[in-house]
Amino acid sequence: MKNNKTILSIETSGEVCSVSFFNNENDLFELNFVRKNIHSEKIFDMIEFGRSNFGIQLPEIDSVAVSSGPGSFTGLRIGMTVAKSIAMGLNKPVIPVPTFDAFAFHLTKELPRNTKFAIVKKASINDFYYAKYLSDGNSYSVVDELQLILKEEVEKKAADADIVYADIYNLPEARKITAPTASHIAVWAREFGDKVTDYDYLEPFYLKKFIARVKK
Incomplete structure (x- = not known):
């Protein structure tokens, strides 16, 4: 079993789709995929690949850290939804991290x-x-x-x-620059983050209002 303080961290605020299993800066596994509009397609596969290579079962993690924004509206929604879904299923806290x-x-x-x-x-x-x-x-x-x-x-x-x-x-x-990666998210979460278990109130920090454009 890995260290019971392992953080699963997720960064999807920009073009980088990044996942990390993190104990400390000398004991981590990070996977990055740089391509537009692939977050929803790749992120669960990346988490499973990272889990397998890090040698951990998901119930062994301590928490899920996720980039909370600002950034891409779609990317942030995907990252937060995935983080909340995993955390709720495992009864683990989420750590929202300002990007x-x-x-x-x-x-x-x-x-x-x-x-x-x-x-x-x-x-x-x-x-x-x-x-x-x-x-x-x-x-x-x-x-x-x-x-x-x-x-x-x-x-x-x-x-x-x-x-x-x-x-x-x-x-x-x-x-x-492009964006921070998931291990950067984990480092901040370990140093400064607050664990949240009331998932219903967790939302991305967009800063910019989203205005839908309708084709005429």
Whole structure:
């Protein structure tokens, strides 16, 4: 039997469909699939493949951590639904993990102390998710809270950051990112997460309102 603190973590907020079985950063199995619109098709197969290779039975996990957003509406719904379904079936808690904070916590481990960095991700054609953080070497503090900004505001908002991590190409000196992976979600969950057993109140954090477009 594996360590009874194993976290099954799920990240589906963007193009990366990622699953991890995680005890600690030296004992984990992670599987990533990068392709648009494959989350619902692949995620259960990925969980089973990861479980088998990690050598664990699903009832042995401690909890299910899931990226709660912001990000893709469809991706977040899929990830949260899968996490809640598995947790309910096993009577295990869910740990919702804020996507940007999980990625920021991961980045701070690679950055010098007092590095100010921004994370910018496309939300639609005209607006972006944005947050700014300060690394203290082991963790982070929030400089600018997560917010939705217009395309023309991006450069101004990120101007005083030492480093900008972004999924857009035309931002000067930006380091290209896609999304955090499931192991990043698990690390944040282990360090900061709250276990939730009242599944009915768990919903993704979209930040941006979803507006359905109808073809005329």
